[in-house]
Amino acid sequence: xxxxxxxxxxxxxxxxxxxxxxxxxxxxxxxxxxxxxxxxxxxxxxxxxxxxxxxxxxxxxxxxxxxxxxxxxxxxxxxxxxxxxxxxxxxxxxxxxxxxxxxxxxxxxxxxxxxxxxxxxxxxxxxxxxxxxxxxxxxxxxxxxxxxxxxxxxxxxxxxxxxxxxxxxxxxxxxxxxxxxxxxxxxxxxxxxxxxxxxxxxxxxxxxxxxxxxxxxxxxxxxxxxxxxxxxxxxxxxxxxxxxxxxxxxxxxxxxxxxxxxxxxxxxxxxxxxxxxxxxxxxxxxxxxxxxxxxxxxxxxxxxxxxxxxxxxxxxxxxxxxxxxxxxxxxxxxxxxxxxxxxxxxxxxxxxxxxxxxxxxxxxxxxxxxxxxxxxxxxxxxxxxxxxxxxxxxxxxxxxxxxxxxxxxxxxxxxxxxxxxxxxxxxxxxxxxxxxxxxxxxxxxxxxxxxxxxxxx
Numbered sequence: 001x002x003x004x005x006x007x008x009x010x011x012x013x014x015x016x017x018x019x020x021x022x023x024x025x026x027x028x029x030x031x032x033x034x035x036x037x038x039x040x041x042x043x044x045x046x047x048x049x050x051x052x053x054x055x056x057x058x059x060x061x062x063x064x065x066x067x068x069x070x071x072x073x074x075x076x077x078x079x080x081x082x083x084x085x086x087x088x089x090x091x092x093x094x095x096x097x098x099x100x101x102x103x104x105x106x107x108x109x110x111x112x113x114x115x116x117x118x119x120x121x122x123x124x125x126x127x128x129x130x131x132x133x134x135x136x137x138x139x140x141x142x143x144x145x146x147x148x149x150x151x152x153x154x155x156x157x158x159x160x161x162x163x164x165x166x167x168x169x170x171x172x173x174x175x176x177x178x179x180x181x182x183x184x185x186x187x188x189x190x191x192x193x194x195x196x197x198x199x200x201x202x203x204x205x206x207x208x209x210x211x212x213x214x215x216x217x218x219x220x221x222x223x224x225x226x227x228x229x230x231x232x233x234x235x236x237x238x239x240x241x242x243x244x245x246x247x248x249x250x251x252x253x254x255x256x257x258x259x260x261x262x263x264x265x266x267x268x269x270x271x272x273x274x275x276x277x278x279x280x281x282x283x284x285x286x287x288x289x290x291x292x293x294x295x296x297x298x299x300x301x302x303x304x305x306x307x308x309x310x311x312x313x314x315x316x317x318x319x320x321x322x323x324x325x326x327x328x329x330x331x332x333x334x335x336x337x338x339x340x341x342x343x344x345x346x347x348x349x350x351x352x353x354x355x356x357x358x359x360x361x362x363x364x365x366x367x368x369x370x371x372x373x374x375x376x377x378x379x380x381x382x383x384x385x386x387x388x389x390x391x392x393x394x395x396x397x398x399x400x401x402x403x404x405x406x407x408x409x410x411x412x413x414x415x416x417x418x419x420x421x422x423x424x425x426x427x428x429x430x431x432x433x434x435x436x437x438x439x440x441x442x443x444x445x446x447x448x449x450x451x452x453x454x455x456x457x
Contacts (some may be wrong), residue, residue, distance in 0.1 A: 018199045023086065023374055024236075024271055025235070025236055025237070026237040028099035028100040028238070028239065029098065029099075029101075030098065030393075031073065031074055031075065031097050031098070031099035031100065031243055032072075032073045032096055032098065032099065033070055033071070033073070033095050033096035033099060033390055034061065034071050034081070034092045034094055034095070035069070035092060035093045035095050035387060036070075036071055036092040037068045037090065037093075038067075041088035043054065043065070044065045044069070046088055046433070047069055047071075047342070049061035050084055050328060053073060054077045054080065055077075056071050056074075056077060057277070058069065058070070058071055059390055060387055063356075063358060063359060066082075070387050071331065072239075074171055095388055095390070095391070096389070099239075099254065103392055105394060106191075106392045107395070108127065108394070108395060110181070120144070121133075122136065123137040123349075124204070125198075125202075125402055126395060126396075126398065126399060128191045128195060128395055129194075130231070131227050133254070134194060134223055135162070135199060137201075137202075138164055138166055138223075141166070141206075144445060145205055148169070149166060149167070149205060150166070150169075150174075151165075151166055151167075152296075154222075154292050154296040154422075155291070155292030156288060156295070157227050157243055157244075157288060157342060158243055158245040158289070161227040161228060162227075163227065164224075165221070166220070166221050167219065167224075167294060168205060168211070168214065168221065169219070170211075170214045170215075171218065175218075175303055177216060177217060178216075178217055178218070178303060178305045178416045179219065179303045179304045179306075180219050180306045180308065180412060180418075181224075181300075181306065181307050181375075182197055182200060182219070182222070182308045182310065183308075183309050183366070184197035184222070184224065184310040185197070186224065186226055186257045186258050186309060186432065187229075187241050188229025188233045188240050188242070189230060189233050189391045190234070190312040190383075190391060191391070191393070192283060192383045192385075192398065192401060193312055193313075193383060194223045196383060196401060197221055197310055197401050199398075199406070200221060200402075200409065202452070203447065208441040213379045213410065217413045217417050225289055226243055226257055226329070227289075227388075228243055228244035229242055230245060231242065238392075240276045241254075241256065242255055243257060245287055245288075249274065250274035251280075252274045253288060255279050255287050256270070256277060256279055258365050258366060259278055259280040259281070259365070260280060260285060260287050261292045261364050261368070262364075262369060262445040263323070263369040263371075264324075264366040264368060264379075265280065265283075265284035266364065267361070267363030268361035268362070268363050270364050280364055294369065298373065301375075304375055305376065305419070305420040306376075306377040306415075307367065307370035307375045307377070307379070308379050308412070309366050309367055309370075309381070310383060311382050312383040312384070312391065313386070313390055313393070314386060315349060315382060315384050315385065316350060316351050316353075316359070316380075316381070317342050317353075317380075317381055318352075318354070318359070318367070318379065318382065319331065319335060319353065319354050319379060320334075320371040320378055321354070321355065322356050322361065322365045322367065322380075323356070323365070323368055324361050324363075328371060330376060331375070332376055334376065334378070339352055340411050342408065344410070346404055346408040347400060348404050352379070355380065365380070365451045366380075367379060367380045377416070383405070391444075
C-alpha cells in the first residue's frame with residue numbers, strides 16, 4: 001500500500017470516528033469478531049499484515065505462532081478478509097456474529113430472586129453499573145463503616161472526575177501493616193474488571209466471614225483508574241479503551257493508561273500514533289490518572305507488598321516483565337505464589353506465566369512499574385472469558401467470575417501477612433518523591449523489531 005493511500009485511509013477512519021462522537025452513540029451493528037487460526041509463523045505474519053492494511057483491530061494474540069488470534073472485523077472488510085484467508089488456507093471461526101447485538105445483550109440484567117430485602121445502595125453483581133453507581137457505593141461504605149473504610153480522592157481525571165481509592169483496615173494504626181493494592185478499570189471497555197474489584201470491596205467490608213482477610217493485612221482498592229473512559233463506554237462508545245485526554249497534535253483523543261507508566265516507557269508494543277489504541281502518550285505519566293495513581297502508590301511504598309491489576313480478557317495470571325521477555329531474579333518466588341492462588345479457581349482455568357513470553361511485549365505497563373519500585377509480588381490478571389464473548393461478557397457471568405476469583409485473595413493475604421511482617425512506623429516517604437522524579441533509564445526503547453499495532457491487554 002502506498003504511503004499516500006495509507007494516509008488517506010487513516011484520515012477516513014479518524015473522520016468517521018469524530019462524526020460518530022458528534023452524532024451520538026457509536027453503533028457496532030454488522031461488526032464481527034473472528035478467531036483466526038494460523039498454522040505457522042508465516043501465517044501469523046500474514047494475518048498481522050492484513051490487520052495493518054485493512055485497519056482492523058487485534059483483540060487477542062499469544063506469542064506462539066499456532067495460537068488463535070481474535071480480530072474485530074467491520075462489515076466493509078469481511079468479504080475481503082474471507083477471501084484473503086481462503087487464498088492462504090487459514091481457518092477461522094466467527095465467535096461474535098454481530099457485535100452490537102452482543103453489546104445490547106451484555107446490558108441485560110439477571111432476574112434477582114424476589115425477597116423483602118432491599119440493599120442500601122444500587123450496586124449489585126448481576127448487572128454492570130455506571131460510574132455514578134460505583135462512586136455512590138464507595139461513598140455509602142465510607143459513611144456506614146467509618147472504622148473500617150476510608151475513601152480518599154487521590155486526584156482528578158482529565159475531565160475532572162475524582163479518582164477514588166478505598167482503604168479497608170481494622171487496624172487502629174494506619175500504615176503499620178503490610179498491604180495489598182488492587183485496581184480495575186485501567187482499560188475502559190473491560191467492564192468485568194471494576195465489577196470484580198467492587199465485589200471484592202463488598203465482601204471485605206460487609207461479609208463477617210471474611211474478617212480473617214483483615215486480621216493482618218490492609219487493602220487499598222481503586223475500582224476505576226480510568227473514569228473518563230469508563231463513563232464514555234456507557235454513554236457513547238462501548239468499545240472505547242483509552243483515557244479521554246486531548247492532544248495538541250491530533251484529533252484523536254486519549255492514551256492507553258497501560259502503556260503510560262514510567263518503566264521502560266516507549267518501548268515495544270506501545271504506539272507513537274495518537275489514533276492507536278496502544279498509544280503511549282506524550283511522556284511517561286502524561287495522563288493525570290496514571291500520575292495520580294503512581295504517586296499514591298509511591299507514598300505507600302513501604303507498606304504495599306502486593307500489586308494486583310485486573311483486566312480482561314483471556315484468563316491469564318501474568319508476571320513481570322511485559323516490556324520484553326525478561327525474568328526478574330525472584331521470578332520463581334512470584335510464580336509459586338500465583339500458582340498457589342490460581343489453584344483456588346474452580347470454574348475458570350487460568351494460564352500463568354511471564355507476560356511477554358505468554359502474550360507479547362507491551363512496555364509502560366502498570367505491573368512492570370510496580371515491580372520496578374520494589375513491590376515484589378506484582379500481577380496482572382486477565383479475567384474471563386477466553387474469547388467467546390471477549391469484552392462483552394454477559395451480566396449473567398459477573399457473579400460466577402467474582403465468586404470464583406475471590407478465594408485466591410486468601411492465598412495472597414496469607415503470604416503478605418507472613419512474608420512481610422509489620423511496617424516500620426518510623427519509615428517515611430518524602431512527600432516530594434513522586435513517580436516522575438524517579439524516572440531514570442526511561443528513554444524510549446529504539447529496538448528495531450516491528451511493534452504490533454492494536455494488540456490489546
